[in-house]
Amino acid sequence: MNGWDEILSCALIGTDKKPVNITLLPDSVVALLAQKSDDNSTIALRSAAVLSFYNNVGVMPKQLKNLDFTIIKETQIVANDLLMLLFKEIELANYYEKENLLHLWLNCLIQREEIVQANAVLNVINTTEKLLVSQANGKKVLRAKMAKVLGETGKRILSLRRSNVNEVEEVENVWLEGKPEQRRCFFAGLRNDDPQKAMELLEKDWSMESVVFKKSLLEIISAPSDDELAFIEMLYQNEFAFKEKEKKTEIECRWVIARILLHSAKSKLYKTIATSLLDYIPKEKKGLLSKIVGGKKLKLILPEQIDSFFNPTFFQTTFGVTANNQNSAIFPTDVTYFFSELIALVPTFLWTKMFNCSAKDVFTYFLEDKQFKVLLQGVSKSSLINVVHENVKFSKSNDSILALLATENPQFFFDLTGFLSPQQFEQFVSENNLFTEVQVLTQFPKEAGVWSLAFSKQMMHQNYKHNVELQQSIYEVMTQIMTMHLATETKQTIDELFLKDDDSDYKQRWIENVYIPINRAITVKERLNSL
Amino acid sequence: LKFTEPQIQTLAPDDASFKAGKGLASKSKWLLSHYNGRVLWGEIKGSGSKPYYTQIDVQDVAFKCSCPSRKFPCKHGIGLMLLWASDPAVTEMETEPSWVQEWMYKRVSKSEKVTETKIHSEEEQEKLDKSKQKRADDRIAGVENGVTELSLVLKDIIRTGILTLPQKDRSFFENLAARMVDAKANGLAAWVRRLGNINYAQENSVWQNEALEILGRLFLLTESFSNLATFNGEWQQSIKNLLGWSQSGKELLADDTTEIIKDTWIILGQETTDLDDIVTQRTWLLGVSTNRTALVLNFGTRFSPLDITAVSGSIIEAGVVFFPGVWKQRAVIKQTKSTLDYLSKLPQFIPSIIALNLHINKILRVFPFATDIPICIENIRLGEDGECFVLADKEGFYFEFSPSFVLEKQLNFLAISAGDFCSIAGIVCDNKILPLGIFQNQKYLLL
Numbered sequence: 001m002n003g004w005d006e007i008l009s010c011a012l013i014g015t016d017k018k019p020v021n022i023t024l025l026p027d028s029v030v031a032l033l034a035q036k037s038d039d040n041s042t043i044a045l046r047s048a049a050v051l052s053f054y055n056n057v058g059v060m061p062k063q064l065k066n067l068d069f070t071i072i073k074e075t076q077i078v079a080n081d082l083l084m085l086l087f088k089e090i091e092l093a094n095y096y097e098k099e100n101l102l103h104l105w106l107n108c109l110i111q112r113e114e115i116v117q118a119n120a121v122l123n124v125i126n127t128t129e130k131l132l133v134s135q136a137n138g139k140k141v142l143r144a145k146m147a148k149v150l151g152e153t154g155k156r157i158l159s160l161r162r163s164n165v166n167e168v169e170e171v172e173n174v175w176l177e178g179k180p181e182q183r184r185c186f187f188a189g190l191r192n193d194d195p196q197k198a199m200e201l202l203e204k205d206w207s208m209e210s211v212v213f214k215k216s217l218l219e220i221i222s223a224p225s226d227d228e229l230a231f232i233e234m235l236y237q238n239e240f241a242f243k244e245k246e247k248k249t250e251i252e253c254r255w256v257i258a259r260i261l262l263h264s265a266k267s268k269l270y271k272t273i274a275t276s277l278l279d280y281i282p283k284e285k286k287g288l289l290s291k292i293v294g295g296k297k298l299k300l301i302l303p304e305q306i307d308s309f310f311n312p313t314f315f316q317t318t319f320g321v322t323a324n325n326q327n328s329a330i331f332p333t334d335v336t337y338f339f340s341e342l343i344a345l346v347p348t349f350l351w352t353k354m355f356n357c358s359a360k361d362v363f364t365y366f367l368e369d370k371q372f373k374v375l376l377q378g379v380s381k382s383s384l385i386n387v388v389h390e391n392v393k394f395s396k397s398n399d400s401i402l403a404l405l406a407t408e409n410p411q412f413f414f415d416l417t418g419f420l421s422p423q424q425f426e427q428f429v430s431e432n433n434l435f436t437e438v439q440v441l442t443q444f445p446k447e448a449g450v451w452s453l454a455f456s457k458q459m460m461h462q463n464y465k466h467n468v469e470l471q472q473s474i475y476e477v478m479t480q481i482m483t484m485h486l487a488t489e490t491k492q493t494i495d496e497l498f499l500k501d502d503d504s505d506y507k508q509r510w511i512e513n514v515y516i517p518i519n520r521a522i523t524v525k526e527r528l529n530s531l
Numbered sequence: 532l533k534f535t536e537p538q539i540q541t542l543a544p545d546d547a548s549f550k551a552g553k554g555l556a557s558k559s560k561w562l563l564s565h566y567n568g569r570v571l572w573g574e575i576k577g578s579g580s581k582p583y584y585t586q587i588d589v590q591d592v593a594f595k596c597s598c599p600s601r602k603f604p605c606k607h608g609i610g611l612m613l614l615w616a617s618d619p620a621v622t623e624m625e626t627e628p629s630w631v632q633e634w635m636y637k638r639v640s641k642s643e644k645v646t647e648t649k650i651h652s653e654e655e656q657e658k659l660d661k662s663k664q665k666r667a668d669d670r671i672a673g674v675e676n677g678v679t680e681l682s683l684v685l686k687d688i689i690r691t692g693i694l695t696l697p698q699k700d701r702s703f704f705e706n707l708a709a710r711m712v713d714a715k716a717n718g719l720a721a722w723v724r725r726l727g728n729i730n731y732a733q734e735n736s737v738w739q740n741e742a743l744e745i746l747g748r749l750f751l752l753t754e755s756f757s758n759l760a761t762f763n764g765e766w767q768q769s770i771k772n773l774l775g776w777s778q779s780g781k782e783l784l785a786d787d788t789t790e791i792i793k794d795t796w797i798i799l800g801q802e803t804t805d806l807d808d809i810v811t812q813r814t815w816l817l818g819v820s821t822n823r824t825a826l827v828l829n830f831g832t833r834f835s836p837l838d839i840t841a842v843s844g845s846i847i848e849a850g851v852v853f854f855p856g857v858w859k860q861r862a863v864i865k866q867t868k869s870t871l872d873y874l875s876k877l878p879q880f881i882p883s884i885i886a887l888n889l890h891i892n893k894i895l896r897v898f899p900f901a902t903d904i905p906i907c908i909e910n911i912r913l914g915e916d917g918e919c920f921v922l923a924d925k926e927g928f929y930f931e932f933s934p935s936f937v938l939e940k941q942l943n944f945l946a947i948s949a950g951d952f953c954s955i956a957g958i959v960c961d962n963k964i965l966p967l968g969i970f971q972n973q974k975y976l977l978l
Contacts, residue, residue, distance in 0.1 A: 008739060008740065011689055011693050011743050011746070012693055012694050012739060013694065014689070014690050014691045015689055015690050016691065040690070041686040041689045041690045042686065045686065045689055045746060045750035046754075048743050048744070048746060048750070049747035049748065049751040049754075050747075051747070052743070052744040052748065053747075053751075053895070053899050057891075057892040057895045058892075060885075060928075061885065061887075061928045061929060061930060062916075062928070063927045063928050063929070064914050064916060064921070065927075066915070067914070067923075067927045069913060069915060069923075069950055070950055071949060071950045071951045072945075072950050073949075074949075085617060088536070088617050089617065091553070092553050092554070092556050092617075094554075118946045119946065119947050119976065121946040122939065122943050122946055153945070153949060154946075156950075157942050157945065157946060160938075160945075161938075161942070515559075516557060516559045516560070519559060520557065520559075
C-alpha cells in the first residue's frame with residue numbers, strides 16, 4: 001500500500017517503540033513532512049491524516065464477479081388502487097378486527113387472481129406476520145393465503161427473510177416431498193375431495209410410512225367408506241393385531257383403528273362388542289325397559305371384579321387400551337376404568353340401539369347416574385364426562401351433539417357447537433339466550449360465513465343491551481366475532497342503535513368498541529363485494 | 532399537497548406516536564375534518580368535555596393541537612394527516628373556522644417579522660459589536676484550550692500505541708468528549724465519541740484501520756484550527772463549523788445580500804438523531820434544475836419541538852439560501868411557493884458507479900472533510916456480493932450499503948425496483964451508500 005501499513009504498524013505498538021520510517025512513505029507525503037520539524041508522534045498522526053484522505057479518494061470501487069441478478073417478472077394482474085386503499089384501511093383497524101378483514105381482503109385478491117402492488121409487498125408481509133391470530137393454525141392459514149397474492153416479488157422477498165423460508169415453502173408434490181404435517185393436510189384434503197384417489201395413495205405407500213405417520217393418517221379417518229373399512233379391518237387383523245412385543249405407537253394405532261371400526265355398524269368388531277355388551281343389561285327388565293320413554297330406567301350392571309370382557313388382556317389385545325388404571329381417584333375399580341375406555345370408543349348409536357332410547361337419555365344416564373359419579377374436590381361429577389365428550393367430538397354427529405347440549409350441564413360441551421350446522425347453531429344460541437356467551441360464539445365456524453339477518457340483528461341488540469355488564473376483553477372478542485359473521489344488511493340496525501338517545505359513558509364505549517369496528521368491517525365487505 | 536403514509540411516518544416523533552395516530556385515522560373518530568389550499572383542520576373528541584382542535588399548515592408544514600401531548604406532532608396531527616391521505620371523506624372547505632384563521636394569521640405575521648431587522652442607534656450598535664467580539668474571542672480561547680488538550684491526548688495515544696484503545700474504559704472517551712463540549716468544540720466531541728464507539732471486538736484489521744483514520748482526521752482538524760489565521764474566510768468558516776460553531780438561520784434569512792437559489796427542490800430524505808436530549812434533524816434537498824444539493828439542519832429539545840420545514844419525499848417550489856463555506860451544503864429554505872405531486876423534469880443523474888466515485892473524489896479534493904454527500908445516480912440496481920446486497924451498475928462496479936440501510940429497506944428496494952436497473956437518490960458516507968428514494972414515473976418514492 002501507499003505507506004499506510006507502515007503508519008499502522010507504528011501506531012499499533014506506539015511511536016515510542018517504533019518511529020515511522022518516512023522513507024517507506026510516498027514522496028509527496030515525505031515532502032509534506034519535510035516542511036515541519038515534528039516529533040515522532042506528530043509525524044505518525046500527520047501521515048495518517050494525509051494517507052487516509054489518499055485512501056478515500058484514490059481507490060477504485062470494487063467490482064462484482066457475478067453480474068447475474070434475476071429481474072423479477074410478474075405474470076399476474078396487479079391489484080388496483082382501490083383494493084390497495086382498502087388494505088390501508090385494514091391496517092388502521094384494531095387488532096381484534098384486523099384478522100377477519102385481512103382474510104376478506106386476501107380472499108378477494110385470490111378470487112380475482114391478482115397480486116398486491118410491489119410497494120405494498122413488505123407491508124402486507126409485515127401486517128400478516130405481526131398479527132395476533134385467534135386460532136392456533138390461524139397464522140398458517142393466513143400465511144398460505146398471503147403467499148398466493150404476493151407474486152414473484154413476494155416469493156423472492158419471503159425467501160430472503162430467513163424466518164419465513166420454511167413456513168411458506170412450496171413443494172411441487174406435497175405427498176412425495178412434503179413435511180409430515182404438509183402430507184397429513186394434503187391427505188385430509190384429498191380424502192374430502194377425491195376419496196378414491198386418497199385410498200389408492202394410502203394403499204400404495206402405506207408400507208413405506210413410519211408408524212408415527214401411520215397413526216397420524218389413521219387419526220384423520222372417521223366415517224370410513226367401504227374400501228377404507230376393508231383396509232382398516234385388514235390392518236386390525238394383521239399389522240396392528242396384538243403381538244407379544246410391540247411398540248407404544250403400535251398399541252396406540254390399534255386404539256385408533258378400534259375406534260374407527262366400532263363407529264361403523266358394518267364392522268366385525270362392532271358386531272362382536274355389541275353382542276358382548278348385551279350381557280350387562282339386566283335381562284328380566286329388558287322388555288319393560290324398551291317401553292319406557294325418557295330412559296330413566298336405563299341400567300347397565302357392571303361386574304364387581306374383572307371378567308372375561310372387562311379385563312386387561314382383552315382390552316389391550318382388542319382395543320389397544322393400556323392395562324393399568326392410572327387414575328384410581330376417578331375410577332375406583334379396574335372395571336370402571338375399562339368401562340370409561342369403552343365409552344370413549346363406542347359410538348352413541350350403539351347404546352341407543354341397545355337401550356332402545358334417545359341419545360339424550362343415554363347421555364343423561366352416563367352423566368347423571370349415581371354409579372358413575374365421583375366426588376372430586378368436594379364436587380360430585382360424572383367420571384365419564386371427558387370420555388363422552390371425546391367420543392362425540394370424534395363422531396361429530398349432530399344428533400349426539402344436540403343431545404349432549406340438552407343435558408343438565410351443557411357448558412361442558414360448548415366447544416362442540418362448532419360442529420353444528422349454521423341453522424342449528426343460531427337456534428341453539430337463540431333458544432338458550434347465549435348471545436353474550438363468548439365460549440359458544442367463538443365456535444361458529446369461520447368458513448360458514450355470515451349469520452342470518454335475523455340472528456345478526458338479535459346479536460347487535462343483545463350486545464348493545466349488555467354493554468354495561470360485559471368486560472372489555474369479552475367485548476373485544478365479541479366484536480371480533482361480529483365483524484366476521486354479521487350480515488352486511490345489519491348496517492341499518494347499528495345505525496339505529498348509534499342514533500339512539502343515550503349519553504352515558506357506556507354508549508361511548510359501545511361506539512368505540514363496537515360501532516366503529518363493525519361499521520368499518522361492513523364498509524370493507526361492501527367495497528370488496530362491489531369491486 | 533397530500534402527504535403519503537411513508538412521508539407522514541417520517542414526520543412522527545416515534546413509532547408509538549405513528550401507531551397511535553394510525554388508530555385515529557378513521558373518519559368516524561373525527562367530529563369534523565376539512566381542508567383548503569393552505570390548511571387542514573379537524574376536531575376530535577378527547578378526554579375532556581371540549582374536543583381537541585388539530586390544525587396543520589400544509590404549505591409551510593406546521594402543526595398545532597389543543598391536546599396536552601408533548602409529542603410533536605401529536606397523535607391527533609398524525610391521525611388527521613393519515614385520514615386526509617387515505618380517506619376522500621375529508622372534505623374541502625374554503626372558509627376556515629375562527630381558531631384556524633387565528634393560528635394562520637399568527638404564522639403569517641411571524642414569518643413576515645423574521646425578515647424585519649431591528650435598527651439600532653450608533654451607540655447601541657457599537658455596544659452590540661463589542662459584546663459580540665468579546666463572545667467570539669472567548670469562544671476562540673475556549674476552543675483553543677480544547678484543541679490543545681485533544682492534541683496532547685492524540686499524541687499520547689499514538690505514542691503509546693493504539694493497541695491500548697480496546698482496554699480503555701468507556702468513560703475515557705465520554706469524559707474527553709464532555710471536556711470538548713465544555714470547551715464549546717462540539718464537533719471534536721462528536722469525533723471523540725465516534726472513536727469510543729468503534730466496535731473493538733470486530734476483526735483487528737477493521738477496528739485498527741478505523742481508529743487510525745479517526746485519529747488522523749482529528750489531528751487534521753486540530754491542526755487546521757491551530758492554523759486558522761492562514762486560511763481564507765470560507766475555509767475559516769468551514770473549519771469553525773466542523774469544530775462546533777453554530778450558524779444562525781435567522782441571520783441568514785434576514786441577510787438580503789445572500790443569493791437565493793430558486794428551484795424545484797426534492798426533499799430527498801431525513802434523518803433524526805437524539806444525543807444529550809438534543810434532537811438533530813438532517814434534511815437533504817436536491818434542486819432539479821440547478822442540480823444543487825443542500826442540507827437543512829433542525830434542532831429540537833424536550834421543550835422546543837423540531838420546526839418541521841420540509842416533509843421527506845415531497846417536491847417543493849422554493850428558494851433556498853446557503854451558509855458560506857468551502858463546500859456549500861448547509862442551507863435554509865427561505866420561500867416555499869407551492870408543492871408538487873410530480874416532477875416535470877428529472878434531475879441530472881450520475882451515469883455509473885465509476886462516475887459516482889469520481890464525483891465523490893472531486894468533492895473531497897475541494898473539501899476533504901466532506902461527509903454525507905447527496906447524490907442521484909441512474910443505471911444501478913441491486914447486486915449480490917456473497918450474502919450481502921450491494922448497489923451495482925451495469926459493469927458490476929458497486930458500493931456497499933450503509934449499515935442504516937437495513938435488510939427490511941433493502942427488500943423494499945428490491946420490491947419496488949423488481950431487481951431491474953433504476954435511478955435513485957442517496958447519501959454517500961465513508962465509501963458506503965444510504966439510498967433515500969427511487970425515481971419512478973416522474974415521481975420520487977421514499978425507500
